[in-house]
Every structure is written in C-alpha cells, then in structure tokens.
Amino acid sequence: MQEINHTLPEGFIIKTTEAAIKAPGRKDLAVIYSTVPATAAGVFTKNVVKAAPVILDMERLKGGSAQVIVINSGNANACTDVEGLNNATEMARIVSEDLHIAEDKCLVASTGVIGVQLPMTRIRPALRDMFSNAKNATLLEAASAIMTTDTFPKAVSKVIDIGKGSATIAAIAKGAGMISPDMATLLCFVLTDLNIDHSALQLAVTEAVDASFNRITVDADMSTNDTVLILANGLLGNDKVVALSQEYHLFKKALQEVLIELAVMCVKDGEGATKFVTIKVVGANKVEDANRLARTVANSLLVKTAIYGGDANWGRIMAAIGYSGVEFNPNIVDVYFDDILVVNNGYSANNDLKAGEIFQKNELTITIDMKAGQDTAKIFTCDLTEDYIKINAHYRS
C-alpha cells in the first residue's frame, strides 16, 4: 500500500514537520491547507470529556467553512483546562497569521496521551517554520505524521465522475487503540475539490461515518478526541451539489467507500491484532437489537481471545448475545463461521472441525441469525492478543 501515489484534490497543500511531541525522529505535526476557503463539516466524539481541539472545532465549524487543519500527534490536549484551550487556539493562530487567513477558519486536531500540556515551546517555532521551509508532503506522509500506536499510515484517494467533471476525494485516518463503536472515529481528514452545499456536506459525512467508523471496535474504549473533518474547496467548478440530488448520492457513496476502507484499515491495525473479523447479525427484530448483539459479541474479551487462539468456541458467542440486553429465543438462533453452520437452533451443529479450520484464518465472518425479523447489522473488529496488553500496559512509559 505504501507504494500508491495518492492524488490530492486541486488546491490542497500539506506540510509535515517534527516538534518532538512524540519520540524524536518521527514527524508529529501536519498542516492541511486549502488555497481557497472550503465548505467544512465534521463529526465529533460523543464522549462527555472532550479534548480542547474538539471543543474549539465544534465552535468554529458553526460557520460552515474552513481553510486549514493543524494536527499534532503524541499529545491529545485533553483534560488540560483553560491552558489546553489556549494552546489549541494559539496553534491555529500561528498558522493563520503565517498564511494570512482568518483565525476562525483554522481547525485543530490532536491525538496522543491525555492530561499533559502540549510542549508549546517546541510546537510554536515548528509551526512558524512550516510554510517557509518544508517541502510539500504527500497524503501518505501526512497519514504518517498523525500516527500514534498505528503501525502503518492510512490513506485512501478516489476519483469519481460527477456532472461534467471528475472530483477527487482524498482522506487520511489514524487509529489503532481506544477505538469503540458509537463514534469510533479517532482522527480522519477528508479533502475534496467538489463544490457542494454545506448542509449536503454535513449530511454526507454524518451518514458515511455511521456506515464506516461507527461500525468498528477494537477495545470498546471511546476516545476524547475522535474527529472527522471534511473540507470541500469547490475548485472542481461543478454546479453546487445539494442534498439528496443524484450527484449527492454519487458523492456520498464514494465518501462512504473511502471511509469504510479507512475504518477497515484501523481495525486491521488494531493494537496487537492478528485477525480481522466481521460480525454480522441478521434476522433481528430491530436495527438497535442487531447493533447491540453485534457489538456485544465484537467486544467480548472471551470471543476475541477465542478468535486469537483459533479456538472455535461458539459457546462464548451464545453467552455474549445472551447478556447483550436484547430479549430473544435462544432455541432458534443459528450461527455461521463463514458459510459453515456451527450453531443450529441454539445447539451444536456438530461442525466443530470445519469451524476450527475457519478460526485459523486471518479474516473471517461470524454470522448470527436471530430468525426473529428482518433487521441486520455489521461490525468490524479484531482479536485480542498479548501484544494489545503489552502496548497498553506501557504506552506512556
């Protein structure tokens, strides 16, 4: 994947640099800049404890446009009081002054350790120097600069025919731990040259996030910093796309594909993960039931460790749906590992040998058929390994 040359949409420039926020030797600052003001929308963490940049961006996005996103990795700037908010504001101000754009058109995002103030003495000069010295960065270099425990950079770009032209969607994301359903987004930045109405953009990103990042879970821990930002600078010059038009649906479909690709990358890079697992619930009575069942199974430590161990212990799946809080008749439930029936009407289908083979695979799908209704849900998750423990027992040290 590292070899792909991701196309940037017209009018976007990216810079990256190092301010020793992470361990020295790794880039930890990125600035994404649109040469013209862009329509901007976002989706943020539902965590009650919100990081300073999240609070700042939520306020600034009310204006519906933005031109710059300043991102640092290595420090979440969360639980950092007034000083943290001042620091986030200052990061935006430094770049806005350098680029001569309005301060409130600059957004900020941070990811890393919680509760520690940003090293502003190192960040200030690094940000001031960025546009004078640094050469332009590629999309993949930006994806690298925003990594924390990620093991590979996550970038996707896509060109779609829309109206008479071709719009480009380029996006990066980071995230490997503290990833949970219900706004499991961590950081994701999407850039497009499409000309699109603000409310259409917000609707598209909300729906696309719901179908992508909100469908993944690594460890059920929801971040204080989860942020998806999208900038649409309109340089394609197409007629402005409005909500629910044919072009809107074209764009939303492409955006959703891009975000699903990134979300799947985040799960595959789940801290310590060795396997990628799709949990599908079908035949549920309500969509909420289907989601709850799928998420409970996806977050069960016993299911995740069984997957890791290649032990096709379907009893743990039955136990997990049983305590999900959803009411159902266990005596009609079927469970499949890929296309092998493992549980038949709540009991063993006597296919443990074949089931065991599927649990040896690196990618597999567990399908739970409730046989109670028509509703379905899908969650992407990974296994739980000793390496997750190692990474998280010593993250700050």
Next chain:
Amino acid sequence: MQEINHTLPEGFIIKTTEAAIKAPGRKDLAVIYSTVPATAAGVFTKNVVKAAPVILDMERLKGGSAQVIVINSGNANACTDVEGLNNATEMARIVSEDLHIAEDKCLVASTGVIGVQLPMTRIRPALRDMFSNAKNATLLEAASAIMTTDTFPKAVSKVIDIGKGSATIAAIAKGAGMISPDMATLLCFVLTDLNIDHSALQLAVTEAVDASFNRITVDADMSTNDTVLILANGLLGNDKVVALSQEYHLFKKALQEVLIELAVMCVKDGEGATKFVTIKVVGANKVEDANRLARTVANSLLVKTAIYGGDANWGRIMAAIGYSGVEFNPNIVDVYFDDILVVNNGYSANNDLKAGEIFQKNELTITIDMKAGQDTAKIFTCDLTEDYIKINAHYRS
C-alpha cells in the same frame, strides 16, 4: 488459607469424586447433602442463554426447599438442548435414589465449557458410587472439586451468635473468568444450620449477592451458569427467623460478609490477574449513575492494562467515565489513587509521581468524586494481563 479447617454446619455432608470431566487427576464432582430437608433459595444468571441446570433449579426452587446439590466442573451443560436437560435431571435422580429422598429436592449445578454434552457414561457410575465408597470431603475439598480455571479453592465459614445459639454459615465459590457485573456469581453454595423462613432466606441471599458478587468484574463476560444456592437446614433449633427481624439483620450481615469475602477471592483469582483494584464512585447524582461510572472504569481495557503496567495514566479513567453514558460536568470531577489527589476539577493535580507509586502496589483504590450528589458505588476488579489472553485463547484445547 488452605490450612484453615472450615467448620461445616450441623447436618451437612459433602462427597467429592472424579469422573474425568476435567483432565484426569482432578476431582470434578461434588455432592452437598443435608441429612434433613432444608429451606432453599437461590439467585441465578440474568443471561438469556441459561444452562440446563439453571433452568432445572429455577423450577425446583419454587417449592422453597431442597436437600441435595449435585455439582460438576469441566462442562457447563449449556446450549445442550433437551439432552442436556435430561442429563441434569438424571444427575439429580441418581443421587436422590441413592439417598432415598424426593427427586425434586435435588438441585444441580455445572461449570465449564459450553455446548458439549456431559460424559454421562462416566458421570453415572461415579455418582452411584459416591455415598457408598467415598469418605466425607471437607469444605475446601468441595471448593477444589468445583474449580475450572481457578488457581485456588474459595471457601469461607463463619459462626454467629443468634438468639440463644450459634449458627454456622459455610460457603464455597468458584470463578476466575467469564465474570461480569450484574449477576457475576458463577457458582456459590452456602450452607447453614439456621432455622429461617423461606422468604427471609430468599431476601437475605438476594441482598447479599447484590452487595458482593454483583460488585465484581473480571472481564465483563456474563456466564450462562451463574448460580448461588443457599440451604438452611434448621438443625440449630432456633426460633424460625423471619424477614426484617433483628435476627434476620444479624444473619444477613454475616451472610453478606461471607459472600463479599468469596467475591473478593474470585477477583483476586481473576484469570491472569496480578492486582486487586477497588473502584469507588462518590458524589454521584443517582445510584445507577454511580454504578455505571464505576463499572465502565472497571471494565475499560485501557484502564485495566494501565493498572497492570503500573502506569498511572488517569486520562484513561477520565475517558472511560466520559463514554459511560452518564451525563456530568467533567470540570468538577476529582480522582484519587488511594488518598492521593490525581485529578483536580477535571485536570491534572500534578501528583503523577506519587500516583505512579500507588500504581505499583498490588492492591489499590481508585476513587472518583463526581461532586454532583450523594450517591456512591463500589466495584472490585483486577488488571488485564498477557496471562488472561493466554488462558482464554487456548481454554478448550
């Protein structure tokens, strides 16, 4: 602990034997027998998927009395269809015939792997031989016979002065994994010679379970087999204790102490655990909020791995309460590690060094003061280590 000679209440006899349900060489069958009919009460898993013995006991306990409990370890007899229910019934019948007591006075409990039929060809003769051949077992031997991944047997006995006599309460429990709040009981059997009214007994055990086993979590996975059974055979000859009397409160207090001791043992024996942690929430607006906050922190993989690593990363605690679903003002929250203030009004109290020392301890308390109301909650939990993964990745193999 192994050296303690636990007193059995008058009139109770215990037998244990081996039927190769677990790996050969370990006892896996226990029968608890009261020489006279006993008042009986129980508390069972809330899991929708209930094991066969749970279904059988819930039905039989409606009569309010019992005389025998037959227990096997190594196989949960869950998700085993009609055959599983027949096997549970037959286990009770064999013992009832041998002891010449009514079949419906025999209760059954099972623990172990889900979805596999019991090896009845080995269990039948073993049960038939139990009372003719085996010498009586001690309480601790019974606790050993019901172990699965437990690393030590869990037994507690206590003598209380009640009325003119001294009542004995003796109890055993097993449980190290698949332990979750909200009926995290796994298996627990309590025996007493007290003479007590049935409704008083049921009330006492329900309240005591709520204050003990429902306050612990190892891995948030709720078992299909959780069962607490209490037999009170009345051989003390005291005036029958009725609900809410002075004697009732004396008994309930003692019962609660016994169950808390056992619950704490289960957490200390949590699969792979190296540390015992008390999560206290104070100053909450509602008891449900306090419980939810405490449980969310106790179940956070990131908090549990930080505790394991001795990394006093309080940001993960703030993130966990933030996604608990409880509404609160993060800017007034205080967090203490033992008696050290670590978070002051939502931000660092700059005591990270002292906090780090506390996180090196084997037993510690995390107190979260919401400063919003008067309600409190306490949850006992453990850390999450590589050994939990190892144990559960290969449990069935």
